[in-house]
Amino acid sequence: MTEMRFIHETLGQRVRFGTGESADGVAAEIKLLGADQVMVIAAPSETTLARTVSADIPVALVHQDVRMHVPVEVAARARSAANDHRVDAIVCVGGGSTTGLAKAVALTTGLPIVAVPTTYAGSEATSVWGLTEGGTKTTGVDTRVLPRAIVYDAALMTGLPVDLSVVSGLNALAHCVDSMWAPRTDPINRALATEAIHALAAGLPKIVSAPESLAGREETLYGAYLAAVAFASAGSGLHHKICHVLGGRYDLPHALTHAVVLPHVLALNAPNAPEAEERIAGALGGDTAVRGLQELRHRLGAPRALRDHGFRENQISDAVDVILPVVPDTNSTTVTRDRLTYLLRDAWEGADPR
Template structure:
């Protein structure tokens, strides 16, 4: 077996149904008693309900969180938290609310508890992406790790199916890339494999039967594990491509993930046979790229595929090309080439 380094997580995780009702207990367990609740404007009602549960431990709600954690919002939140003399932060929502919690926690040192309501996984990562005007910076900072994460499946049932599919694909991509990450380790591999199995088993149920609590619960379990992967090992080529394309052309997040992931998997396949075998097992697919392509279609994403040219590029030769290969757009100047070098395709780097 190859040597490895594994960094354990410090975050306490509580998972189940109705777990939000023990938020006061978790605040008290941190030695705190004045929590400011953070959310987006769209989840102000959920934040108010959490305030109600906190009772006398609630020090107010700040419902202005926004995508990509704009600094001007963080500054307003900092003033609010100081005015309320808060001693801890409770974020309710997806990556936007949790990102704001991390940004405030970083600048105040206040402990941060999250009640996640999407599958994006930010709650398990030490990654903070912030925007200042047009400029986005993404950092990995151990000090923004959350103290406690309370997963309550009941909070996710309001996530509309299309958003659940989008968010689920975000989680799926974290698990896929953890399987061949440069700094991967055996525990991350196990978590990623289990995340893939849970997400591929349960996301279709979430989309087809939004009230199916078993499906919602299985998907949230997969999202936790995928988030833990994101928080443990670096992401790779897929995330770099999505980051660059998304940023340059303001592409929709889910569709970008859905379109790109099968191609990246097809590209990386020769260099990462163990990862490919695990993806194939989760999807019961002989070809992981084709399996992923078909899976994203089953979730109702990606409409972009219909517009993609059927180009026979990078094909391994002989027989029919895989779906991933058929859909791969040739870059300007000629068809994509399949590298035979065992290393370069697993692009290094970290991103959210």
């Protein structure tokens, strides 16, 4: 009989989950912070929504200069704007890029963040930050960037198109899968990830069949939060190491890259991670984890090939060179140059890992 032994860290933040209640939730959180000069960060496409969400708080400025993967020059401009307006809190309304920019400001200023997600990215529930410079994406962990509070409102998700909902939801699913074998994984992370897979597998097909359905949006949002909490504790596994390189170095769309690469990483690792294989397969309702994932992806009409989205075949070798040094030592399957090359080639051409 083995002895269970692990160290688990739970990050401290408040979560408000209520459909149609985002404006009230944001106002309540800003009041708790005692802030009176708030910086609202939102991409141009989210500005109208952001103004509605922030209608009852003291807004000092609305900052719209948001870019995918948070280039360092974009972060510098946001930090300068926060300083110029002497802001004392940040409200970010949007997806992972918007949350990432808010984190970049908090990293150097310590300003508290209230995050209002409009995708299933999950960045709002982690203390992970990322900045891109010269084709290299650097990530780190710092408690200063963890949002003080999250305001979840499924009604804000109904404007997210189905195709973007699918890749964003599969990005959340990637958090679950990586949490099964990441460097700091433990039984609590695996339990959270398993429940998250159940919720995502139930919610995403409802979004595809009925995009305006709040039930599907709520289930998916709940699953995305659990997935992010598991990932925040477990750390980045092989999947995220691969996708951070592909996104930062070749400017590939973040969520879409995760959606395409995920089945290939799962196919590589599952044979040598029997407990994770059993959990994932059970949560997806498949006889194997990979088959369950692929059946879900088929139902969702998920993207299949990186070559359709900007990644070139002649970039595979370069990507392998950059990824190999950051492969976690704890990965369940030994990652060789040949294995990684085959994985990236399959993801590039859209091969079925089954």
